Amino acid sequence: MINNQKVLLGAGLAALALTFAPVSIAAPGSWSSEPVRIVVTFPPGGTSDLVARLLAKHLDSDYGQKAVVDNRPGAAGTVAADYVSRQSADGTTLLLANNAPFTISPTRFKSIPYEPIEDFTHVAYIGASAPGLFVQPTLGINTVEEYIAYAKSKELAYGSSGVGSISHILGEAVDAKLGIQSIHVPYKGSSPAIQDFRAGVLDMFYDMVVQNKDMIADKEAIAIAIASPERNPQTPNVPTFREQGYDVVIENWVGLSAPAGMDAKTTETINDTVLAIFSSDEVKERLIELGITHSAMTSAEYTQFVADSISTWAPLIKSAGIVEK
Template identity: 45%
Template sequence: MKRRTLLAVTAASIASLASPGFAQTDWPERPVRILVSFPPGGSSDLVARLLSEKLSASLGQQFVVENKPGAAGTVAATALQEAAPDGYTFMLSNLTPFNVAPIRFPDTPYDPIADFDHITYIGTVNLALFVSPELEITSLDAMIEAAQAEPEKYEYGSSGVGSWGHVIAEHFQNVSETALFHVPYKGSGPMRLDFRGGVVPAIFDAVPQNLPSVEEGTAIPLAVSATERLSSLPDVPTFRELGYDVVAENWLGVSAPAGVPDEVKAKLDAALAEALSSEEVLAQFDTWGLVRSPKTSAEFSDYVEAQLAQWTPLVTSALE
């Protein structure tokens, strides 16, 4: 009996070693893709590249950033949904494809909650209205006065139709009773290049990537979408402070197609937690103006769902 018991235990052990779940503890065994829903140069891209270096070093395989811009981030999110849930395709997820696009575009081919595993919350960046010094406008009140005097004379750029910059710009026009002319781009990188080149005189864009232009004096921030003034722009008022209820944050995280093995998600989450606590990463986040607020994976999933509910009336009213 003892011999039979030993043989049974040994057979069970061998079977467990051969099972797909156990094999995943050796993950990753080949390069891992991190999809980014915008072109190079934006907040998502910069964060993805910084973290991919850390993950490659700590997990022993290359984490390769793959930019898939287009359709308010839905190109990348759709590719993520369609990827095998084997732990070799993730996404630097963000607000637009998960909380804005599904509302803006009813035919979006995925469910932002059910079709994904939202694994690690990274942080948030805030948006601001930036204008060129050539406009000779230095305050939000002056911008509103000028726009009201000459409706649709003043152009503004966003990172695309249905992007969070577009939604917030339209919401701002509603609450300020102004009319600006929208110039959509395929990502914030190309938009920012045109802004610096004088092609478009104003942009609604994330704060971090515009800080160098602010320091150079080539971009003037008129107001930020945070609930309180940002440490990176302490002299710039919030929209709410100036009497306009415009509050928005663009969250960043790491998500996967639904069904990735739990042990893979746990290993990735632990590696990301280590990277996100490093002095180098935290210092870079401070430079970019990215605000950290750690959450568990469960809290992150709940947060994405709560953001969807929060943005639904905002997107609906802004773009109707």
């Protein structure tokens, strides 16, 4: 005999479970019949551009979503960000950007033509890479403590990829944290700085560690420390600042954003699709080669991350003396 009370109780619990069960309103896949434009804040050939092209390739091959890359460099990423903020929030225009337009430019410049939170739907976090400190092998410096001792006995100049760049901000943060003072020599990109380093013009420079792993392997440069929370698997012999007793963590992160007002379903579809692509073994391996450590975030988490980053970076930018007056 069937126990009607148990049946009713079971039916009631099932209904209750359905009522409160999390409902996914989207899944990985295409979201527009139109080609998607991925706007990049840097010119072709850089890490951000390579990530954008990797994403565009897999959107098409894995999900049938056509996508093209549109490079719009200039003004520390604000040119591209301003352009995207003015487009339709229908998912056909996305911004692939690093820290610069959202966490550096708002503090660095007197005014920018957009609000970094209010004017965007921050869709998906992709990952982060970290810069580090490189010195000439002839200096005989291998640790942060040895670097401090040397810097206090001799005036040093470091090269960066430009005023307001991640490498510049790291250089100033390291000086402040270590209690030393060095001269900043800005270049137009990391390549000319590295050329001068190789020519012996510079004693040291700051740049992305993994991108210079061949120099490290060939002993053309000594990587004193990397500014990431943990060592990078591509350069396992390069210690962090933190493990040497100095809490210096400055990462160059990259993510995907859209104009403000994009609907929740499209936002979640793009987020799910992007995370599925960058979580695949093939793509994750390529990110590792580029020095990027991938992490997953929801759109809400990424939005909060951007907001928190603005507060975190503001004092670093001010201490670097690069705030526009």
